[in-house]
Amino acid sequence: MNETAKLDFEQGPIRPPNEAKSLLIRVTRNCSWNQCLFCPVYKGRKFSRRSVAEVQEDIRTIKRIIEDLKELSRQMGSAGEIDDRVIGRVFQSPGYAHAYRNVAAWMYYQEFNVFLQDANNLVLPAADLKALLDFLREEIPWVNRITTYARAKTVARKTVEELKSLRLDGLDRVHIGLESGSDAVLALMKKGVTAAEHIEAGRKLKEAGISLSEYIMPGLGGKELWEDHALETARVLNAIDPDFIRIRSLRIPDRIPLKALVNEGTFTPLSDDEAAEELRLLIDHLEGISSTVTSDHIMNLLEDVSGTLPQDKGKMLAAVDAYRFLPPEEKLIYRFGRRGGAYRSVRDLKDPVLRTKIERAIEEVRAQHPEGMEAFLNELVDQYI
Numbered sequence: 001m002n003e004t005a006k007l008d009f010e011q012g013p014i015r016p017p018n019e020a021k022s023l024l025i026r027v028t029r030n031c032s033w034n035q036c037l038f039c040p041v042y043k044g045r046k047f048s049r050r051s052v053a054e055v056q057e058d059i060r061t062i063k064r065i066i067e068d069l070k071e072l073s074r075q076m077g078s079a080g081e082i083d084d085r086v087i088g089r090v091f092q093s094p095g096y097a098h099a100y101r102n103v104a105a106w107m108y109y110q111e112f113n114v115f116l117q118d119a120n121n122l123v124l125p126a127a128d129l130k131a132l133l134d135f136l137r138e139e140i141p142w143v144n145r146i147t148t149y150a151r152a153k154t155v156a157r158k159t160v161e162e163l164k165s166l167r168l169d170g171l172d173r174v175h176i177g178l179e180s181g182s183d184a185v186l187a188l189m190k191k192g193v194t195a196a197e198h199i200e201a202g203r204k205l206k207e208a209g210i211s212l213s214e215y216i217m218p219g220l221g222g223k224e225l226w227e228d229h230a231l232e233t234a235r236v237l238n239a240i241d242p243d244f245i246r247i248r249s250l251r252i253p254d255r256i257p258l259k260a261l262v263n264e265g266t267f268t269p270l271s272d273d274e275a276a277e278e279l280r281l282l283i284d285h286l287e288g289i290s291s292t293v294t295s296d297h298i299m300n301l302l303e304d305v306s307g308t309l310p311q312d313k314g315k316m317l318a319a320v321d322a323y324r325f326l327p328p329e330e331k332l333i334y335r336f337g338r339r340g341g342a343y344r345s346v347r348d349l350k351d352p353v354l355r356t357k358i359e360r361a362i363e364e365v366r367a368q369h370p371e372g373m374e375a376f377l378n379e380l381v382d383q384y385i
């Protein structure tokens with residue numbers, strides 16, 4: 001390792017699961033809204049815009065890190081390629097700054113996509129975004145797709161022409177946290193956006209030619225509003241027809257504001273079985289759209305509720321039903337395996353080796369915490385938040 005392995009640039013705390021191989025560049029810090037009751041990510045942190053000059057300096061640093069990694073590769077006899085040996089060195093040597101690992105992984109996977117952090121970069125003036133996108137594509141011309149998170153409220157305020165300009169400047173995809181299409185749920189959760197604004201934002205992005213991912217959150221209606229949540233979310237998605245519908249289930253760790261509503265009895269979380277019913281109702285009501293549904297978040301109970309509409313709707317409903325129709329003890333084994341990260345699908349119940357291990361683990365938990373199985377399962381899944 002040489003001195004330049006200490007080079008670093010700023011990165012934010014999260015990215016969408018499907019941007020795991022993307023280069024992360026922080027354009028704004030934290031969330032300009034920051035009030036959603038279910039969201040733990042930026043609480044207690046102040047929103048700020050980074051200057052164009054600051055982000056440009058980060059992009060120059062990334063270029064220097066790329067050169068440094070290529071030099072390391074040449075020294076290791078890998079001719080400038082980031083292969084298994086080189087990436088192993090970068091990840092196993094404690095001296096490499098975190099940014100090196102992100103850049104090394106980006107070079108290793110060779111997809112060359114970039115995700116701009118944090119929560120709502122479209123609040124930046126269009127001229128600043130253009131300057132950053134131009135600079136990024138000039139400095140690293142082999143960049144492929146560039147994506148960002150944005151709030152629907154912010155997008156809805158823009159004209160289609162403004163969004164088209166962003167598309168021309170090189171912004172390929174926007175990820176939006178739709179969460180729910182129910183106005184009652186959106187208001188309860190302090191999402192700061194209405195169903196109508198979600199539809200307006202989504203349609204404008206599509207008209208501008210920007211690829212659109214909408215995140216939905218099973219469980220967000222609780223027992224009180226689950227049906228409205230499912231039906232209205234389907235209605236809003238049907239009105240938008242986004243390119244992607246991504247499932248990210250609600251979890252309620254102690255540190256999020258929603259916990260206070262649970263404690264005072266005004267929000268009642270769904271059980272896993274109830275969340276499966278809710279998800280089935282939502283999927284069943286998706287009509288007339290061609291979105292691709294993905295369930296790639298580790299917190300989702302059912303990862304194989306995925307496919308492209310309309311042709312895979314039956315397959316997705318069958319994936320939910322495969323869980324719904326399990327006997328209670330099988331459901332427990334599945335939930336235990338899934339929450340512990342061993343299972344990805346109900347089909348995994350047929351793996352005899354895994355099954356024996358999970359059954360033993362369940363017996364141990366039963367012996368140690370006879371009343372505490374649900375609490376234990378919650379702790380298992382909340383470790384991922």
Ligand code: SF4
Nearest residue numbers: 031034035036039119
């Ligand atoms: S807008 Fe997004 S990042 Fe901001 S508080 Fe809400 S869910 Fe969290």
